[in-house]
Amino acid sequence: MGAIYRREVGAYFSSSIAYIFLAVAWIFTGLFFYYTCLVSATTDMSGMFQTMFLVFVFLIPLLTMRLFSEEKKQKTDQGLLTAPVSLGEIVFGKYFAALTLYTIALLMPFVYALILSKYGTVEWGMVFANFLALFLLGAAFIAVGGFVSALTENQIAAAVMAFVAFMLLYLIDALASVMKEGILKNVLEQISFHRRYVSITYGLFNVPTIIFYISFAVIFNYLTIRVFERRRWS
């Protein structure tokens, strides 16, 4: 798994993807930091973090689009799948590589928090809660994006499908809010990414929510493994 992970992280940086991803993520972090903290002279950063949710709906497809699709297109998957490694190692090696880059992007708010701490009291607990919420969200999204990437050999198709999937997950809330009371509304509210996300950013994070995100990530990584198994047996 280590070899795959290292190669994948290296590939992000030897292509332009890592730089574009980090630059765009940090531009928006900076922008929202300015609007939500500096302009209103507050050390409460949750506004900034919440806006980041939407930014990553757009940005994560950039990280995940080529994870598996490019391997298939360039036939390098043949090298991976005939090497003495399990499918789990392949899928998780790539998954953690994407997650690493995403986590690097998430570290910027800590720099801002440090700056703010010079001028006021920063509630570090809140900052960590927000960071955790965004991290868990990304962990789930990246797994979905990787799964989508395994379904196609076209990067653009993978990016678009991932984006649509993220938007749907994001919009489940809106859908649930216009529905009549009932089981479906209940279910939709329970799987709402946004609602759970917001609940953590208020510092209300509870174990079920953390398990929800992690199991979401595990399930989609498992589905990715299944895609490869199915392809082998077809």
Add this chain to the structure above:
Amino acid sequence: MIEVRNLTKHYGDKHAVNDISFTVEDGEILGFLGPNGAGKSTTMNMLTGYISSTSGQALINGVDILEDPIKAKSYIGYLPEIPPLYVDMTVKSYLQYVYDLKKCKLPRRAHLNEVMSLTKVSDVQDRIIKNLSKGYKQRVGLAQALIGNPPVLILDEPTVGLDPQQILEIRTLIKKLGKNHTVILSSHILSEIQAVCDRIIIINHGIIAAHDTTENLSRNISNDHRLIARIEGPREEIVKALRNIDGIKYCRADMEREPGVYEYELEAAPGKDIRRDLFRIVSEHNWVLLSSRSAEMTLEDMFLKITMGEGLVIENPADKAEEKGAQA
């Protein structure tokens, strides 16, 4: 050692590979020969665990590739038809990655250097793979297969894209590796298979069309009773007259080589020398024999014959001749 038992692969109704069985011993080089789409790559992909078989078994050093894939794969060095190269990496960093991927235990630097010098890629080790020529890419692909010094090597068309000098080098290398590895090698270049392999399997439409040692196959096909003669004269009459030669199996006029001069393919029963009869007939009719040479059946001819669906005839050359005579 590789054991293949009744290996079959279906894609829906299409039988890509149908019930093939063979064994490759340690230290043996097996050549896989067949036209495009015959099932060579499919078979190799099944042996290496890239795709599964519909039924049948493939054992690598006694380990079933489907039952314990990780162990079986650790015995195999595989060079697919398209080398699985990450073209944005340098040769060295790519090979280091493969070393790590295969969880290789050999001394890292020494082993990588050894593989690079074996495949003669040391001088490009710091270059980005995508900027290399096809020949170099192919050799990096071969280097990748050799990392970890696996006992079984499966090479899908290893000399594609190389220049004649490199082809010779790679052939020599494969022969050398064949001494202490089990090697399966596919190619559509027959002379290559002939030069390198101990045994040959000709595969066509997913089934084994012929399977024998290179020596035997070559012996079966070196017929000294076939002639190609260039004769000046009326074509129809000549064919008719030549067919009357005692012991002739087959006679056919080929294309017009010069105005009024045709080439005739003659085949007699094995052991029968028809050169004198040919000369006599030609001179009796006052035709002119411009040239005559023996037409040894090459591996190419045999390959075409077998793959064109003319049947499994190499075991008995006489049958083959009859069959041809009937066609004529």
